[in-house]
Amino acid sequence: MARRQATLDLLVLPCAGASATMYLRWRRALPTWLNVVPIELPGRGGRSNEPYVTDFDSLVAKLCDEQAAALQGNFVLLGHSMGALLAYGMALRQRALSRPMPQLLIVSASAAPRCRSPERYANRHDDATLIADLRKQGATPDEVFAHADMLRMTLDTLAADYAVCASFPSRATQALALPVHAWGGRHDDIGQHAIEQWHHETRDRFSVDWFDGGHFFIRDRESDVLAALIRVLSPFAQGAGDAAVALA
Structure with missing residues (x-):
């Protein structure tokens, strides 16, 4: 059977301290x-x-x-945590530039703009605090902590990304004329209210999916x-066909 051509581009942005490699498995797993x-x-x-770019507006x-x-063309923006803010900022900039x-x-896993507290990232650039955050989040492999060079790179990246989050502008913006879909973790520190407040950022449809974890x-x-x-993206694709997931 011939492979179906891609009809929808999914642009994905990483969370703080991470790189785009966090999404590489998706290429093999998605239709x-x-x-x-x-x-x-x-x-x-x-x-x-x-060099890192540590200012939110400049990075966007x-x-x-x-x-x-x-x-x-036919594209969607998706980001996890800090990546969600960047995806949102990119949508705003695209609109501003017509x-x-x-x-x-x-x-994904991001408090809505009106629920953000920039002071959360103040004074969070020393190694001990950054290491504590990495261990709390639980997404960093043990070998990173055991390898001095890898740990240094990870800490520098996280510190730069915290600066990006701290510089997220608090200015009011007009809601977007496109649908917004949020993801939240049921046991995340970012609670239900902060996730659901994303509904203020759209004049179109808003929806949420919750996941264990x-x-x-x-x-x-x-x-x-x-x-x-x-399930969420199928309506935006042309001839999506069979939407089965086959994780590698």
Whole structure:
């Protein structure tokens, strides 16, 4: 049987301290009508030789310019945690510049803009605090803590990303004229109210999926997450066909 051509591009943004590699498994697990486009941030992965960008607005502007070719046609923006804020910021910038808009914005494990507390990230740049955060979140492999160079890189990346989160603007913005779909973990520190407040950011449809687990349900409940993703994205794809997930 011939492989079905991709009809929907899914641009995905990583959480704080991570790289775009967190989404590489999705390429093998999702149907061929969905083209996963991991967006790498400066200072990590294949861009590790570039300086970090620590200001939210500057990083959003840079990503929109770099991804201009991908930010058109039939596409969706998705981000986890800090990545959700970046995806939201990119949608706002696309609108401000009268550029093509996504069909849908998916925000995962992120408090809505009106629920954010920038002071949460104040004075969180010393190694001891960053290491404590990494251990609490539970997403960092043990070998990272055992390898000095790997740990240094991880801590520097997390500190830079905390600066991005701290610089998230508190200015009021007009709600987006596109649907917004939120994901939350039932045992995440980010509670139900903070997730559901994303409904204020859209003049279109708003919906939520909840998953068992904490902040990294996106990894721990990957099969459930991808099944939910297919269900949500199928209406935006042309000829999606069979939407079965086959995790590698």
